[in-house]
Amino acid sequence: MTRRIALGLNAVIVAVTxxxxxxxxxxxxxxxxxxxxxxxxxxxxxxxxxxxxxxxxQTGLQPGYVEQLYTFGDRDRDPGGGDRHLSIVxxxxxxxxxxxxxxxxxxxxxxxxxxxWREGRPAMLRREIEPALSRWAAGAGTARLSRCQVAFxxxxxxxxxxxxxxxxxxxxxxxxxxxxxxxxxRGVRGRAMILDxxxxxxxxxxxxxGKIRYRPVIFELLPELFTLWQLQRVAEALAGQRLxxxxxxxxxxxxxxxxxxxxxxxxTGGRPARLFRFRAEVVRERPSPGVGLPRLPST
Amino acid sequence: MTRRIALGLNAVIVAVTxxxxxxxxxxxxxxxxxxxxxxxxxxxxxxxxxxxxxxxxQTGLQPGYVEQLYTFGDRDRDPGGGDRHLSIVxxxxxxxxxxxxxxxxxxxxxxxxxxxWREGRPAMLRREIEPALSRWAAGAGTARLSRCQVAFxxxxxxxxxxxxxxxxxxxxxxxxxxxxxxxxxRGVRGRAMILDxxxxxxxxxxxxxGKIRYRPVIFELLPELFTLWQLQRVAEALAGQRLxxxxxxxxxxxxxxxxxxxxxxxxTGGRPARLFRFRAEVVRERPSPGVGLPRLPST
DNA sequence: GACGCTTATGCTCCGATTCAGCATAATTGG
DNA sequence: CCAATTATGCTGAATCGGAGCATAAGCGTC
Numbered sequence: 213m214t215r216r217i218a219l220g221l222n223a224v225i226v227a228v229t230x231x232x233x234x235x236x237x238x239x240x241x242x243x244x245x246x247x248x249x250x251x252x253x254x255x256x257x258x259x260x261x262x263x264x265x266x267x268x269x270q271t272g273l274q275p276g277y278v279e280q281l282y283t284f285g286d287r288d289r290d291p292g293g294g295d296r297h298l299s300i301v302x303x304x305x306x307x308x309x310x311x312x313x314x315x316x317x318x319x320x321x322x323x324x325x326x327x328x329w330r331e332g333r334p335a336m337l338r339r340e341i342e343p344a345l346s347r348w349a350a351g352a353g354t355a356r357l358s359r360c361q362v363a364f365x366x367x368x369x370x371x372x373x374x375x376x377x378x379x380x381x382x383x384x385x386x387x388x389x390x391x392x393x394x395x396x397x398r399g400v401r402g403r404a405m406i407l408d409x410x411x412x413x414x415x416x417x418x419x420x421x422g423k424i425r426y427r428p429v430i431f432e433l434l435p436e437l438f439t440l441w442q443l444q445r446v447a448e449a450l451a452g453q454r455l456x457x458x459x460x461x462x463x464x465x466x467x468x469x470x471x472x473x474x475x476x477x478x479x480t481g482g483r484p485a486r487l488f489r490f491r492a493e494v495v496r497e498r499p500s501p502g503v504g505l506p507r508l509p510s511t
Numbered sequence: 512m513t514r515r516i517a518l519g520l521n522a523v524i525v526a527v528t529x530x531x532x533x534x535x536x537x538x539x540x541x542x543x544x545x546x547x548x549x550x551x552x553x554x555x556x557x558x559x560x561x562x563x564x565x566x567x568x569q570t571g572l573q574p575g576y577v578e579q580l581y582t583f584g585d586r587d588r589d590p591g592g593g594d595r596h597l598s599i600v601x602x603x604x605x606x607x608x609x610x611x612x613x614x615x616x617x618x619x620x621x622x623x624x625x626x627x628w629r630e631g632r633p634a635m636l637r638r639e640i641e642p643a644l645s646r647w648a649a650g651a652g653t654a655r656l657s658r659c660q661v662a663f664x665x666x667x668x669x670x671x672x673x674x675x676x677x678x679x680x681x682x683x684x685x686x687x688x689x690x691x692x693x694x695x696x697r698g699v700r701g702r703a704m705i706l707d708x709x710x711x712x713x714x715x716x717x718x719x720x721g722k723i724r725y726r727p728v729i730f731e732l733l734p735e736l737f738t739l740w741q742l743q744r745v746a747e748a749l750a751g752q753r754l755x756x757x758x759x760x761x762x763x764x765x766x767x768x769x770x771x772x773x774x775x776x777x778x779t780g781g782r783p784a785r786l787f788r789f790r791a792e793v794v795r796e797r798p799s800p801g802v803g804l805p806r807l808p809s810t
Numbered sequence: 811g812a813c814g815c816t817t818a819t820g821c822t823c824c825g826a827t828t829c830a831g832c833a834t835a836a837t838t839g840g
Numbered sequence: 841c842c843a844a845t846t847a848t849g850c851t852g853a854a855t856c857g858g859a860g861c862a863t864a865a866g867c868g869t870c
Contacts, residue, residue, distance in 0.1 A: 215552040219516050219597070251584070253514040253595035258585040283582045283599050285550070286557040296552035298518070300582050362795050372798040441818080459858060461819070482817025483865040496661050499671040504857075740847080758829065760848075781846025782836035803828085 224416035227308040234317040271315040275304035277432040305432035348386040380414035426500035431490040439485035463504040523715035526607040533616040570614040574603035576731040604731035647685040679713035725799035730789040738784035762803040
């Protein structure tokens with residue numbers, strides 16, 4: 213035997229444009245995939261530099277913020293027999309910019325539509341996902357049912373945006389995801405990706421939703437100057453839920469996360485909005501500065 | 512050229528005994544290291560199973576809770592020339608148990624003594640670390656100084672337990688850590704480990720301190736039944752700081768994290784303490800149940 | 811220019827949570 | 841019985857987060 217190990221680098225590059233969170237994808241065989249390239253021990257002194265190298269080459273983009281997300285290496289992700297394929301996945305935050313042809317920005321919620329609660333609870337949850345999960349959990353002990361309830365906020369449990377990965381894994385395990393091989397579900401529960409790239413996306417969404425609460429990473433997605441409404445729309449896009457406008461303003465301004473400038477934005481349609489900028493000093497004042505997202509009570 | 516890639520698995524196994532957080536180490540060449548073994552693509556269907564396999568073989572331990580921590584792969588961690596060494600590091604939580612000879616439990620704060628604030632601010636911070644960092648930051652622009660202040664809670668910034676990794680990295684970068692090669696500091700700033708294993712430990716400490724806030728993982732370190740005082744001591748040991756007793760009790764009990772049993776512990780020396788157990792149902796009621804640690808105000 | 815529409819922004823009220831300390835209960839060892 | 845020790849309950853101040861009202865400042869229409 214003695215299979216060899218192939219080590220790849222993947223990037224989940226996130227941007228928010230037109231109030232929509234998007235991920236940078238590259239087309240492959242007519243299906244979507246994430247930017248990818250093998251680690252080259254000679255050319256890449258660090259993993260992160262290797263990743264940036266591949267991203268630049270495949271998409272033309274040079275993201276600012278990059279952090280390691282997870283390393284996927286289970287055997288069942290190998291395409292055929294032969295080598296064992298591991299992938300070290302990074303999360304990157306960027307402002308949307310033109311890309312090389314072949315790459316493009318796609319709404320994250322095209323792939324994970326049940327995660328977008330901004331227009332209320334997605335109807336597909338009740339119409340498709342809940343019945344299917346019920347069938348899957350029926351007669352399989354209470355553990356499975358309980359996992360479904362916790363992940364999807366059923367039976368009195370609250371919906372937690374940060375459990376996006378758990379939800380994806382449950383749907384996958386239940387055979388409701390294209391990638392799991394059950395052709396019957398084809399196209400129904402969100403757009404598919406190659407290999408386990410959609411799982412990577414779900415991992416990234418979970419991480420981002422958690423992270424914006426306690427680290428000011430959201431400003432990586434915004435221009436230097438922005439209105440509080442723009443900031444709120446980006447936070448809502450990532451969190452997948454609406455926020456209370458006045459309270460959001462108070463939290464970020466009283467929290468010292470932003471500071472007002474003299475400039476105004478007159479394109480709002482109503483009263484002009486003041487332009488703000490990120491206050492980098494906040495990390496010296498508070499232990500975990502981030503945008504306050506509400507902990508939704510139960511459904 | 513064409514260097515090959517060697518893929519290893521490391522475990523940071525944490526337990527708390529006698530009010531002291533400990534890590535499981537194995538001796539190598541008279542120095543401490545973490546349990547380690549190469550990934551075997553044939554024997555290990557998943558990374559986690561591979562890790563558990565190595566841990567059991569080297570220490571005799573079978574930890575309950577395991578999660579992936581980080582993948583280290585920068586070139587500068589390779590011992591000599593030749594292959595590129597990557598390591599996928601896992602965090603495990605366990606109850607302390609006897610181990611095979613060669614392995615043993617060591618206090619985490621032996622390696623990272625500046626992280627233990629339970630007896631007040633460690634004197635070494637003012638006596639050794641602050642002066643050395645000042646010298647290192649002097650004349651190197653404000654960015655370096657600012658990083659030191661944020662990481663170590665200087666100049667009005669608060670001390671944040673979760674920044675343990677940032678602190679270790681700063682000390683390393685400043686040449687104040689044995690492992691960074693500056694022999695002058697030998698033994699002064701905590702016990703050393705082989706390779707970059709102390710960095711892995713710092714990563715694990717950061718993760719644990721963050722995680723106990725919003726996931727009930729702390730119960731992995733406790734027996735089935737425990738008193739609230741035992742629970743608090745474990746939380747204090749990990750957080751590296753003292754907590755207010757009455758409030759801690761109220762947070763965990765009113766928060767639904769634990770439930771009282773009929774049993775009592777009479778070994779307390781004073782009034783017997785009620786024994787509690789973890790309430791697993793709490794994850795269905797609250798989005799992020801964990802033990803409440805105070806966000807320390809500035810120093 | 812008055813009016814209505816839209817968006818921005820400031821402020822209040824209230825309930826929940828957190829912080830700090832006091833008070834009381836139930837043991838043990840003299 | 842008393843003092844010491846530990847567990848546990850409770851109270852009041854301070855803070856935070858949630859929901860809404862009120863006002864400001866632009867636009868277009870008549």
